[in-house]
Amino acid sequence: MSGTFVGMPAFPEAARAAVGDQTLRGNLRHATHTIRAKRAKAVAEVSDWDQLREAGKRIKDHTLRHLDRYLVQLEERVTAAGGTVHWAADAEEANRIVAALVAETGESEVVKVKSMATQEIGLNEALEAEGVHAYETDLAELIVQLGKDRPSHILVPAIHRNRGEIRDIFRREMSEWGRPAPEGLTDTPAELAEAARVHLREKFLRAKVGVSGANFMIAETGTLVVVESEGNGRMCLTLPETLISVVGIEKILPTWRDLEVFLQTLPRSSTAERMNPYTSMWTGTTDEDGPRAFHLVLLDNGRTDTLADEVGRQALRCIRCSACLNVCPVYERAGGHAYGSVYPGPIGAILSPQLRGTASEIDASLPYASSLCGACYEVCPVAIDIPEVLVRLRERVVEGGPVVRDGNRVVLRPAKGHAAERAAMRAARWAFARPGALRAGQRLASRTRGLHPRTLPGPGRAWSATRDLPAVPAEPFRDWWQRTHGGEEAK
Amino acid sequence: MRVALFLTCVNDTLYPDTGRAVVKLLTRLGVEVDFPMAQTCCGQAHYNTGYRHEAEPLARHFSDVFGEYEAIVTPSGSCGAMVRELYPRMGERARAEGRGDTLAATLAPVVPKTYELTEFLVDVLGVTDVGAYYPRKVTYHPTCHGLRSLGLGDRPRRLLDAVKGLELVELPGADECCGFGGTFALKNPDVSAAMGADKVRNAESTGADVLCAADNSCLMHIGGTMARLETELRPVHIAEILASTEEEPAV
Numbered sequence A: 001m002s003g004t005f006v007g008m009p010a011f012p013e014a015a016r017a018a019v020g021d022q023t024l025r026g027n028l029r030h031a032t033h034t035i036r037a038k039r040a041k042a043v044a045e046v047s048d049w050d051q052l053r054e055a056g057k058r059i060k061d062h063t064l065r066h067l068d069r070y071l072v073q074l075e076e077r078v079t080a081a082g083g084t085v086h087w088a089a090d091a092e093e094a095n096r097i098v099a100a101l102v103a104e105t106g107e108s109e110v111v112k113v114k115s116m117a118t119q120e121i122g123l124n125e126a127l128e129a130e131g132v133h134a135y136e137t138d139l140a141e142l143i144v145q146l147g148k149d150r151p152s153h154i155l156v157p158a159i160h161r162n163r164g165e166i167r168d169i170f171r172r173e174m175s176e177w178g179r180p181a182p183e184g185l186t187d188t189p190a191e192l193a194e195a196a197r198v199h200l201r202e203k204f205l206r207a208k209v210g211v212s213g214a215n216f217m218i219a220e221t222g223t224l225v226v227v228e229s230e231g232n233g234r235m236c237l238t239l240p241e242t243l244i245s246v247v248g249i250e251k252i253l254p255t256w257r258d259l260e261v262f263l264q265t266l267p268r269s270s271t272a273e274r275m276n277p278y279t280s281m282w283t284g285t286t287d288e289d290g291p292r293a294f295h296l297v298l299l300d301n302g303r304t305d306t307l308a309d310e311v312g313r314q315a316l317r318c319i320r321c322s323a324c325l326n327v328c329p330v331y332e333r334a335g336g337h338a339y340g341s342v343y344p345g346p347i348g349a350i351l352s353p354q355l356r357g358t359a360s361e362i363d364a365s366l367p368y369a370s371s372l373c374g375a376c377y378e379v380c381p382v383a384i385d386i387p388e389v390l391v392r393l394r395e396r397v398v399e400g401g402p403v404v405r406d407g408n409r410v411v412l413r414p415a416k417g418h419a420a421e422r423a424a425m426r427a428a429r430w431a432f433a434r435p436g437a438l439r440a441g442q443r444l445a446s447r448t449r450g451l452h453p454r455t456l457p458g459p460g461r462a463w464s465a466t467r468d469l470p471a472v473p474a475e476p477f478r479d480w481w482q483r484t485h486g487g488e489e490a491k
Numbered sequence B: 001m002r003v004a005l006f007l008t009c010v011n012d013t014l015y016p017d018t019g020r021a022v023v024k025l026l027t028r029l030g031v032e033v034d035f036p037m038a039q040t041c042c043g044q045a046h047y048n049t050g051y052r053h054e055a056e057p058l059a060r061h062f063s064d065v066f067g068e069y070e071a072i073v074t075p076s077g078s079c080g081a082m083v084r085e086l087y088p089r090m091g092e093r094a095r096a097e098g099r100g101d102t103l104a105a106t107l108a109p110v111v112p113k114t115y116e117l118t119e120f121l122v123d124v125l126g127v128t129d130v131g132a133y134y135p136r137k138v139t140y141h142p143t144c145h146g147l148r149s150l151g152l153g154d155r156p157r158r159l160l161d162a163v164k165g166l167e168l169v170e171l172p173g174a175d176e177c178c179g180f181g182g183t184f185a186l187k188n189p190d191v192s193a194a195m196g197a198d199k200v201r202n203a204e205s206t207g208a209d210v211l212c213a214a215d216n217s218c219l220m221h222i223g224g225t226m227a228r229l230e231t232e233l234r235p236v237h238i239a240e241i242l243a244s245t246e247e248e249p250a251v
């Protein structure tokens, strides 16, 4: 995974600023709570939700198990339908392929429909370096781009912005990029949407090259699918002469029929709609309609490595609905930027350290960015057991072990900075394996209880900065039990 | 019926009142309670922080100590979930890693016999009215592991509803995590504290005197936050409410 967000501090530090930012917290709280309630209602309407969830999980697991076969089938079908397939092992290769394809057209601008894969690889920046401007056309993406900001949510990248902030961004920035914002623009949603529409229309009609992602790719037919709410994506997919789609290899489904499951679960989980307003599907090229040239760039970028882990691979089932973000109490307080990746929230906490490895400070801290409350697992429409994967990755951080990186099996050493914790865990385990030692410790604590500080030194300071510790009782339970019920003291 | 009380290391050391309440309650209901003195810790903190290999000997020790009993009762949703949900997973992993079936076989006997207290009362003893008396306004926080891993559902609420004198008030945002999460509270102190503060404010908005839960770890975090926020609310473990009677009311 490329370094769109390199040099990020570890999650706890990155989150601290967000926790203290009242506007941000208010925006996030309002947005997540609203969508949370709506999602619950939309899901409750479906009587066979549990079966749909199980079906989605099974289809994805089956596909991942036979990914090699389905990818080859997809390539055959896309080629037969007049498209060209390119394989990209990592971000750099993918960017190089896209830049070369754009250069062939001789164009210096492209329009984009929201694509997480291109954000993951930092395509806009790579194109910029080649003198090509990429214009985001999804409304929320546009806000992020104009605001020289980073997305903070999978589905609503500008979730951290309120209407007033958006109006200010439009007024200030639109003229730099094309058609300026109308005079006297207010912060009513209708006016903001209209301003964006007029601004974008100009781009759509001019652009010769479109770049997209895809929610699904169907191996059986070579079809790509984009699911969206605004219709801007459809413009991007149909108006330009050349269409380049950059898609992660895990986005594949074996058959057309499989799509049925996800077209039910995705909209309800993400926007709490029964059906999303626009579902666009394209298969290769046709003479009378749509782009004349179609290129599909299949992106690996850590996905095959992720597949090698029998627990962690379930993260590749993700359909990017963002339901887990909206219910996550940690995301709600920390905001999306703290996760240091285009994939924030619970899914980001398990996906980024797998795609990028756990070597950087931010990636090693992400598996701990959760209280393991399990709310994310409960809502995930493909039943990814996020807490299970988090614990798996924590093991990787503190104990090391075998992993696959760039296709090679390597043995990771335990991450640095955990020595004190490891020693404490070991000591605790030693004492807990000896009831006598535990008891001696308890007695010592009871006897010295008058001396205990209510604030702690070392790593405990973080706790006692905002909470009081309970007083140590005069008599631990086991002493009381022995005094009142007798019983053999264990060694 | 004779059961083993698994009190958990946190309860034993910091909250002995909860253990005494469980003994009093179960004895009153005609259950013979034993406290195996060799018990220590289920290994949850180790496991969830990533120290699986440190957790394994603790899980084995747990099975050695409790394996013989008919039922194991614990007043902690998260430690109950550790045994019921994660012990089988530890066994499977050992098997997948080619370490054979011994860990799975050692841990298997305790898994189905371990019950969280409210679950034991409602499902095994079949009671919801335990004859308790507690004249206070109470709001209930369902802890995450009790709620999602063990699926306690409305069992605690039904038990509280049957307590004489008790007025149960709904907690807004009840299903949201309080922010404790074991070592999460240490590793992400700012986020954890913000979650705790919201939980306390929600509880305050109910006008209750007492916030009750079935897990002292969460209550330690919530209670510590309450002390800092200087609220009138008090954290109380559900066992202490259920053990309270007209003759011997809890303070």
Ligand code: SF4
Pocket (backbone or CB within 6 Å): A269, A317, A318, A319, A320, A321, A322, A323, A324, A325, A347, A376, A379, A380, A381, A382, A383, A384
């Ligand atoms: S992990 Fe599950 S809930 Fe989260 S975005 Fe992916 S599919 Fe949706």
